[in-house]
Amino acid sequence: MQGFGMFVRRFHCHGNSFNGVSMNVRIHTCCRRSKNGNEYLRHKSVLATFTCNQSKPYIHISNQRQQQRFPKRDYSISRSTGSKKSSKSKSISYSLDESLEKQLKTHAIKPATGVSLQQLLQFGSNPTEMTLLRASVFLHHELPIRLAKKALELENLPYGLSNMPSIKEVRRWYVTSFKEITEFPRPDSFSSERKFTNLVKEIYERHSGVLWTMAKGIYELKSSFLKSEHAGRNSSTDFALEKVFPEVQAFLDNFFLSRVGIRVLIGQHIALHENIDGWVGLICVRTSPSEIARNAVKAASQACLIRYGRVPNVIITGDLDRDFPYIPAHLHHILFELLKNSMRAVVEHHGLEKEEEYPEIKIVIIDREENEDVCIKVMDEGGGIPRADLQKVWSYMYTTAVQDAKEVFDSLESGRDFAAYNLPLAGMGYGLPVSRVFARYLGGDINIVSMEGFGTDAYVYMRSLGDSEEPMP
Numbered sequence: 001m002q003g004f005g006m007f008v009r010r011f012h013c014h015g016n017s018f019n020g021v022s023m024n025v026r027i028h029t030c031c032r033r034s035k036n037g038n039e040y041l042r043h044k045s046v047l048a049t050f051t052c053n054q055s056k057p058y059i060h061i062s063n064q065r066q067q068q069r070f071p072k073r074d075y076s077i078s079r080s081t082g083s084k085k086s087s088k089s090k091s092i093s094y095s096l097d098e099s100l101e102k103q104l105k106t107h108a109i110k111p112a113t114g115v116s117l118q119q120l121l122q123f124g125s126n127p128t129e130m131t132l133l134r135a136s137v138f139l140h141h142e143l144p145i146r147l148a149k150k151a152l153e154l155e156n157l158p159y160g161l162s163n164m165p166s167i168k169e170v171r172r173w174y175v176t177s178f179k180e181i182t183e184f185p186r187p188d189s190f191s192s193e194r195k196f197t198n199l200v201k202e203i204y205e206r207h208s209g210v211l212w213t214m215a216k217g218i219y220e221l222k223s224s225f226l227k228s229e230h231a232g233r234n235s236s237t238d239f240a241l242e243k244v245f246p247e248v249q250a251f252l253d254n255f256f257l258s259r260v261g262i263r264v265l266i267g268q269h270i271a272l273h274e275n276i277d278g279w280v281g282l283i284c285v286r287t288s289p290s291e292i293a294r295n296a297v298k299a300a301s302q303a304c305l306i307r308y309g310r311v312p313n314v315i316i317t318g319d320l321d322r323d324f325p326y327i328p329a330h331l332h333h334i335l336f337e338l339l340k341n342s343m344r345a346v347v348e349h350h351g352l353e354k355e356e357e358y359p360e361i362k363i364v365i366i367d368r369e370e371n372e373d374v375c376i377k378v379m380d381e382g383g384g385i386p387r388a389d390l391q392k393v394w395s396y397m398y399t400t401a402v403q404d405a406k407e408v409f410d411s412l413e414s415g416r417d418f419a420a421y422n423l424p425l426a427g428m429g430y431g432l433p434v435s436r437v438f439a440r441y442l443g444g445d446i447n448i449v450s451m452e453g454f455g456t457d458a459y460v461y462m463r464s465l466g467d468s469e470e471p472m473p
Contacts, residue, residue: 117466166217296335345382443468
């Protein structure tokens with residue numbers, strides 16, 4: 001407590017004490033106070049709610065006088081001026097009724113449950129109605145926790161990011177989805193499971209444009225920042241903005257990692273109803289890296305042809321006949337991003353006027369039984385990246401493309417995430433950072449090695465056993 005020491009003497013607990021469950025407790029306190037130079041002890045008893053959590057216990061004191069004496073701190077501080085927001089700025093924020101906000105906070109302090117690719121495979125290998133019912137019960141418990149955590153984070157972002165119109169829109173989606181799930185009764189029959197599945201399908205579609213809308217929100221922040229009084233000393237490059245907003249970069253990494261997890265859980269549950277041979281939900285039990293690479297080459301070549309009218313040749317070598325359980329959509333996204341970057345670099349480095357063929361882009365796939373990871377290497381001779389700029393490629397606020405981000409947003413349909421058929425070849429700065437999130441979600445990673453003046457090598461690592469539990473941001 002602020003201003004004086006507080007000592008808990010004893011607890012009267014009413015309820016079971018296990019992780020994630022709240023219980024009523026009565027706290028008897030002994031407070032040392034001072035008045036007119038004389039010290040005395042003041043005894044007080046308050047009723048509180050104690051939530052058990054392995055990482056951080058949370059106590060909410062329900063005594064009204066206690067709440068008034070120690071009001072909740074307002075963290076909505078303007079970083080540029082150091083002053084609190086005006087009542088006018090507060091009025092434009094997304095407002096919640098008191099009970100819904102309390103529900104969000106209650107769920108947000110609960111720990112999320114991580115899953116691994118192997119667990120998803122084992123659970124969904126032979127889907128029955130009972131299996132689907134159990135999965136829906138798990139989602140009914142798990143999704144509100146994950147949605148609540150991100151909804152609260154979106155409300156309290158630094159540097160005014162929470163006030164950007166697109167960020168407000170994303171938060172509205174998260175709060176709406178949270179409300180819909182918590183208001184839906186826990187599935188307890190096959191018919192209620194089917195109704196719940198229809199609900200999560202709607203949520204899955206509602207959140208389909210989160211990546212695009214978050215990117216637009218960052219663009220809005222950058223535009224706002226560059227128009228501010230700070231623009232004069234920080235506007236030289238987009239990467240300078242990341243140095244000004246380090247928390248934004250960390251938040252986006254965690255946010256998109258969480259988003260991938262939510263979409264995998266929902267998408268897996270929906271796909272289990274289809275029961276396609278060779279697939280367990282979203283997971284193809286015999287994912288062929290060479291086949292995924294060929295499809296990614298076709299998609300990236302189409303984008304490059306539309307943009308430049310010419311396409312470098314791509315050759316694929318290595319262990320072409322190997323396969324392993326994986327989510328093909330994730331690998332396709334990763335390879336597509338790497339290939340379109342390589343194609344753009346090769347064409348722009350060697351020039352459109354080059355008469356002979358461009359240097360080939362090479363893809364090498366290594367998948368050996370004794371190896372820990374499946375590894376894919378993408379090599380190009382596109383001139384490379386200066387060593388001083390190498391870490392910038394992971395920034396959501398940096399892009400090597402000359403095209404203005406505003407042109408990209410104007411050229412895309414709003415409301416859905418980027419797809420190969422309408423994705424510009426470059427301009428957003430989200431390609432590599434989001435691709436690394438996809439790789440890390442299932443225990444892998446992406447590394448970039450570059451030789452300035454020659455070319456760049458990108459290494460994609462994927463856990464071959466699928467035993468890595470999803471990271472909980």
